Amino acid sequence: MDPKIPQDEFERLKGRQKEKKIVRKIVLYVGAALIALALIIGISAYFYVTNALKPVDENNKVAVKIELPIGSNLDSISQTLEDKGVIRNAKIFKYYTKFKNNAGFQAGTYKIPPSMSVDDIIKSLKTGKVYRKPEFQITIPEGLTLEQIGAAIEKRTDFTSKEFMKLVTSEKFIKEMKAKYPDTVTKAVDGKEIRYKLEGYLYPSTYDFFTKSPTLEEIVEKFVAQTDSMIRSYEPKLKEMKMSPHEFLTFSSLLEREATAQSDRETIASVFNNRMEQGMPLQTDPTVLYALGKHKDRVLYKDLEVKNAYNTYKNKGLPPGPIANAGRASMDATIDPAKTDYLYFVADKKGQNHFAESYEEHQQNVAKYVRSNDSKE
Structure with a gap:
């Protein structure tokens, strides 16, 4: 004890030191308890989830x-x-x-x-691997228009292409699809310049049918239902991008008709985005062909003059609606495009695309890879 410190003051100091030690111990114990509790909760949650994901009964193989x-x-x-x-x-x-x-x-x-x-x-x-063998299957490839899907239906069923087109353009049937799939088949399909309201809304896939004679309505609805299912899987990203389902299907259809490889889809998607950001027309040939209403091996300069809302050489932004059905690869590229500064691309005779950031570089690619004088540049 310091002789200069009175006895009573010394006792008070000792008491305060004891109190501090007690407080430190309490804080230490409480902190340790909280950490232990968090660990217990985390471990319990982990085992709870892990257990919930285990098979219900590993020994029960009765389907x-x-x-x-x-x-x-x-x-x-x-x-x-x-x-x-x-x-x-x-x-x-x-x-x-x-x-x-x-x-x-x-x-x-x-x-x-x-x-x-x-x-x-x-x-x-x-x-979709089901336990029983389907009566028949219908395969709808990527990149088909409604009219082409109608031809595929005619080959695999007793329904004609004409009957198919009558159904998919029926206001009654379209109204039913809107009611059943309101988040996918929206009022956007009612645009006055849209050629076919359900164009692009019949998802390309292989479909199993377990009755010998399903109605045409049942067949087509199955295609629309699968499109709805796909849209739902992309919904969070679409909300983030502020892109409607109709815009999504439209953009994806352009990629489906333009690209030949997955990497091309992602890069072409970046070109389209860059062009729209700069207020440039998309200038994509498949929209011209869709506007013309017929297939051609080459798009000529005169074709670019067609007056039609789908012609992206004459109109900026996306066309009024999809020009074909798009598959998953094109949909993926739409929501996850490459990051580039490309504004131009041209395909050579083998179908390989060559990209450029400037018009001058693009012209060099055209001169190098496109030799036909009567083809469009």
Whole structure:
């Protein structure tokens, strides 16, 4: 004890030191408790989710029949799977599917055993591999117009192309599609300059049919339903880009008709975006062909003068609507284009595209890769 410090003051100092030690211990214990609690919650949550994603019964290989109607969304599909006893938790399945960016589930009849893993269930629902053999299939390739799809329908069914076109241009049927798929088939299809309201809304894929004679309405709705499913899978990104489903399908259709490779799609998408940002017309040949209403091997200078809303040489921005159906590759490129400064591109005789940032560089590419004097530059 310092002789200069009174006894009572010394005692008070000792008391304060004890209090500080007690406070430090309390803070330390509380901090440790909070950390331990966070760890316990995190570990518990991890095991809860992990357990929810395990097969319901690894030893039970007896398949359960599951019907997923056309138009089913992720919420209803998840609940159906839980109700049927093939997944443990509908909410965990839904969030896991979203986290893995899996969507585009195929409607149909499935036979899934409780022993199947969640990842395998997702894969099955995406590929549409059903347990029974379909009566027949219809394959709709990418890049087809409605009229071309009608020809494909005529080859695979008893319905004629004329009957198909009558249905897809029917106001009654279009109204039904709007009612069933309001977020996809919107009033945007009613634009006065649009040639066919459902152009681009029939998703290209291979479709299984399990009845020998489905109605034409059932066939076409299946195509529209799949487009709706695809749109939903891109919905968060579309909202971020402030792009409507109609604009998305329109842009994607241009890429589908222009590009020959995935890398081309992404780069061409950047060219289109750059041109629109600078107020330049897109000047894409497929829109001219669509405006002309016929296929040609080469687009000539005189063709560029056609007065039509779809002619992107005469009109800036996107055409009124899609000019064909677009597949996943073109859709992916639309929402995730390359980052470039390109404003021009030209295809050589082999179909390979050559890109340029300036008109002068573009002219050099034209001179180098395009030799035909009567073709458009």
